[in-house]
Every structure is written in structure tokens, then in C-alpha cells.
Amino acid sequence: MKPTGILFFPAFDWAISPTHPEREERLLYTRDQIFEEGIMDLPQIREYQPGLATDRDIARVHFCVPDVAAQITEAHLVSAGSALRIADAYMEGEIKNGFAIIRPPGHHSKTVSHGNRGFCNINNEAIMVEYLRQKYGIKRVAIVDTDVHHGDGTQEIYYNDPDVLFISFHQDGRTLYPGSGHMDELGGPLAYGTTINLPLAPRTTDTGILYALEHLIMPILEEFKPEVIVNSAGQDNHYSDPLADMRFSAQGYARLNEMLAPDIAVLEGGYSVQTALPYVNMGLIMAMAGIDYSNLREPDYVPERMRENPANLEYIEKMVRRQLQVFRQREEQIAKNRKTRERFHHIHKQIFYDTDYIHEDQSIQLRLCPECPGFRLIESTAQHRNGYYYRVYCVSIPANACASCQAEGHSCYTDMSSNDRYDLVYLQDRANDDYRSIDIKKDVEMVL
Numbered sequence: 001m002k003p004t005g006i007l008f009f010p011a012f013d014w015a016i017s018p019t020h021p022e023r024e025e026r027l028l029y030t031r032d033q034i035f036e037e038g039i040m041d042l043p044q045i046r047e048y049q050p051g052l053a054t055d056r057d058i059a060r061v062h063f064c065v066p067d068v069a070a071q072i073t074e075a076h077l078v079s080a081g082s083a084l085r086i087a088d089a090y091m092e093g094e095i096k097n098g099f100a101i102i103r104p105p106g107h108h109s110k111t112v113s114h115g116n117r118g119f120c121n122i123n124n125e126a127i128m129v130e131y132l133r134q135k136y137g138i139k140r141v142a143i144v145d146t147d148v149h150h151g152d153g154t155q156e157i158y159y160n161d162p163d164v165l166f167i168s169f170h171q172d173g174r175t176l177y178p179g180s181g182h183m184d185e186l187g188g189p190l191a192y193g194t195t196i197n198l199p200l201a202p203r204t205t206d207t208g209i210l211y212a213l214e215h216l217i218m219p220i221l222e223e224f225k226p227e228v229i230v231n232s233a234g235q236d237n238h239y240s241d242p243l244a245d246m247r248f249s250a251q252g253y254a255r256l257n258e259m260l261a262p263d264i265a266v267l268e269g270g271y272s273v274q275t276a277l278p279y280v281n282m283g284l285i286m287a288m289a290g291i292d293y294s295n296l297r298e299p300d301y302v303p304e305r306m307r308e309n310p311a312n313l314e315y316i317e318k319m320v321r322r323q324l325q326v327f328r329q330r331e332e333q334i335a336k337n338r339k340t341r342e343r344f345h346h347i348h349k350q351i352f353y354d355t356d357y358i359h360e361d362q363s364i365q366l367r368l369c370p371e372c373p374g375f376r377l378i379e380s381t382a383q384h385r386n387g388y389y390y391r392v393y394c395v396s397i398p399a400n401a402c403a404s405c406q407a408e409g410h411s412c413y414t415d416m417s418s419n420d421r422y423d424l425v426y427l428q429d430r431a432n433d434d435y436r437s438i439d440i441k442k443d444v445e446m447v448l
């Protein structure tokens with residue numbers, strides 16, 4: 001039996017601010033518990049050392065404004081690089097599964113990065129998925145986001161990609177940051193049904209969450225048949241988490257992980273630093289490694305307080321039935337959407353970076369291609385914290401783009417390359433693994 005890979009990168013020198021929930025000691029107690037229990041010495045576990053992501057790895061996913069260096073610290077490169085390290089170990093067949101216990105987190109970070117949103121600058125899971133696709137030719141991936149906050153960054157990155165299934169359950173956005181993740185966010189016109197959200201009422205317990213896992217997430221995964229299952233393993237659904245209001249337990253998380261059986265788990269949120277994180281992380285490691293976790297129990301766990309409300313369970317059952325139906329009808333809906341006579345689908349968005357207090361305006365055009373998922377043109381403006389007002393133009397060509405979308409995307413880049421309405425013009429061509437940008441004022445092209 002192959003071992004479970006564990007990579008621990010607590011980033012003890014990185015914090016948003018000294019009193020912020022995303023601070024240095026977030027993983028301190030988890031580290032103590034893992035080492036005290038001797039988990040790393042077990043034959044079922046293999047420890048991995050952190051890695052380093054490159055600017056190219058990041059540019060495969062993000063348009064960082066004005067450049068990658070402006071949006072990250074070394075800790076971000078190590079955090080993302082560590083997810084890649086575990087991904088390599090998994091793909092090379094060294095481990096049966098792996099868990100990257102890393103920070104800074106990433107799932108609120110979207111395609112364009114002007115700053116920090118929800119404690120995230122770059123998206124670790126998306127960087128890993130694009131790396132897996134380029135390096136190993138992986139096509140179909142599922143990302144299951146079990147953080148209490150909606151994984152809005154990951155959703156946005158894959159909203160128009162029918163080969164990456166994104167499923168998120170979370171505390172209802174009407175009651176929690178970032179406010180999104182509603183039932184009707186189902187993917188773009190050519191990727192309809194491969195974004196599935198399950199907004200749960202506050203105080204949902206193990207019973208409710210495991211019901212959704214068994215009756216919605218597992219059947220969808222079975223039908224979608226991903227080559228790799230990634231878990232965005234946020235632990236803030238825990239009943240003691242200070243930022244949210246759910247009733248999930250360490251046992252619940254372990255059971256979830258056992259059923260979901262992700263190939264790679266990547267840590268996201270979880271801010272109950274002392275009371276929940278060490279137990280939940282232990283539960284996940286034990287479940288992944290096939291170690292009996294039945295004795296794992298938080299000292300303050302009172303089962304009587306964690307009973308599911310029957311009305312809430314009924315509400316979850318209804319949502320599960322509806323989302324399963326949407327997923328199963330996705331191909332018919334996409335075929336309908338493809339028949340439109342519009343060449344482009346237009347969207348306008350306003351994005352708020354709560355940590356950095358930046359407001360971004362985006363205009364997006366998605367090519368409604370009859371052959372492929374279509375390329376995207378993104379015009380984005382935002383005033384950074386240094387007062388500078390950036391206006392950028394981005395061309396994003398997906399890995400499975402048809403030849404004409406590739407050619408048209410390149411000519412959009414060339415056409416805009418001397419347009420002084422913009423500060424920067426970017427090309428992200430995943431089909432040819434080609435990433436570049438032009439600084440219009442300096443008239444310099446940077447090729448990554």
C-alpha cells in the first residue's frame with residue numbers, strides 16, 4: 001500500500017496583520033499535535049518538503065497587475081509550490097493521496113489579481129490544476145470546496161471550463177463572506193452545470209453536510225469521472241470557528257474525507273486555531289492514510305447540541321434534488337446555448353477586494369465558439385493602494401481551445417499591443433503554454 005503524502009508549510013513569517021485571523025500562529029497547534037502524536041513517523045505517512053512555484057506557474061492562472069512580483073511574497077510562492085510538490089508526488093505514483101497543509105490560502109483569488117481578497121492573492125488549487133494539465137496532460141479535474149466560505153475565486157477561474165467540475169458547499173452567502181455561491185451560479189453558457197453550489201443554512205451539522213456529500217457530490221463525481229479529485233480543504237465549517245456559524249465536527253470532516261477520497265487535499269481556511277484546526281487536520285490525515293479515527297474527538301464536543309433540525313434536512317434534500325437535475329441536463333443546455341447567433345457573451349462585473357479595499361471593474365467577452373469552450377477577453381480597471389489607477393486588457397485562451405480561437409486570441413493581443421487606453425496588455429495562452437504581457441507606456445514585452 002502506498003503512503004499518504006503530507007506537506008506542512010505553516011508560513012510562520014507571513015501574516016495579514018498581527019491580530020488578523022490569517023496570522024502566523026494559525027498552524028502552530030496543528031504542528032504540535034502532528035509531531036506529538038508521531039504522525040509523521042508512521043509507515044502510512046510520507047513527509048514532503050515545501051517547493052517553489054514559478055512566475056509561469058502563476059501566469060497560467062492569473063493576470064497579476066502590474067506583474068506577479070507585485071501580488072506575492074515568498075510565502076505565496078512556497079504555498080503554491082508546495083501544492084505542486086504534492087501533485088508531482090501523486091502523479092509520479094509515490095503516494096496514494098496527499099495533503100498540502102499550507103498557508104497563505106488561495107480559493108478567493110480570481111483570474112485577475114489586483115490585490116488580496118478574503119486573505120488570498122493567488123489561487124493554489126487552480127495553479128496546481130493548470131500545472132497538472134500542462135505537465136501530465138490531465139484533462140478532467142474535480143475541485144470540491146469544503147471551506148465554509150464560498151470558493152468564489154476557484155469558481156470564477158473555472159466558470160467557463162466544462163472540463164473542471166467545481167462543487168462548493170458553504171454557509172449561505174446571505175449570511176457570510178463573500179456573499180456568492182447561490183444555487184443559480186451554474187457555470188457560463190458553454191460550461192453550464194459544471195459549477196454546482198450548495199448554500200447551507202447557518203448551524204448545519206454533520207448530518208446535513210454528510211447527506212449532501214452522499215446524495216449530491218458523490219453521484220456527480222461518479223458521473224463526471226474526473227482523473228483527479230482535489231479537495232479545497234477549508235476547516236472553518238467547524239462548530240468552534242470564530243468567523244462562521246456552522247456545526248461541523250472533526251469526526252464529520254474525517255468521515256467526509258473518507259467518503260470523498262480526494263487524491264489531493266489543499267488546506268484553505270480554518271481559524272479556530274487552538275480548538276478545531278489540530279483535530280480536523282489530524283482527522284483528515286488519518287482518514288486519508290486509512291488510520292482508524294473513531295477515537296478522535298474534540299474535548300468540548302457535545303453530541304446533543306449537534307442534532308440536525310428536520311426542517312433544515314428537508315431543505316437540503318430539496319436543493320440536492322434540484323442541483324442533481326441541473327447537472328444531469330447540462331449537455332442539452334450547453335447544446336442550446338451554442339446555437340445562439342451572438343458571437344460573444346458579454347458580462348460586466350464589480351469585484352471587491354475586502355482585505356486590500358480595492359474596487360475592480362471588469363468587462364468580459366466570452367467567444368461563443370461552436371467548436372470549443374471559447375477564449376475570453378477581459379478589460380479590468382482598479383485603483384491600487386498606491387493610488388495608481390490601472391487599466392489592463394487580458395486575453396485568456398483555454399488549454400482545449402480550437403485552432404481558430406487560438407489564432408483569434410493572438411490577434412486580439414497583437415491588436416491591443418499599442419493601444420494607449422491600457423497600461424498593460426496580457427496574453428495567457430494555455431494551449432501553447434505561452435504567457436506574456438506588454439507594458440504599453442514603456443513599449444516593452446515581457447515573456448514568462
Ligand SMILES: [Zn+2]
Pocket residue numbers: 147148149234236268269270
Ligand atoms: Zn474560509
Ligand SMILES: [Zn+2]
Pocket residue numbers: 369370371372373374375401402403404405406
Ligand atoms: Zn473555439
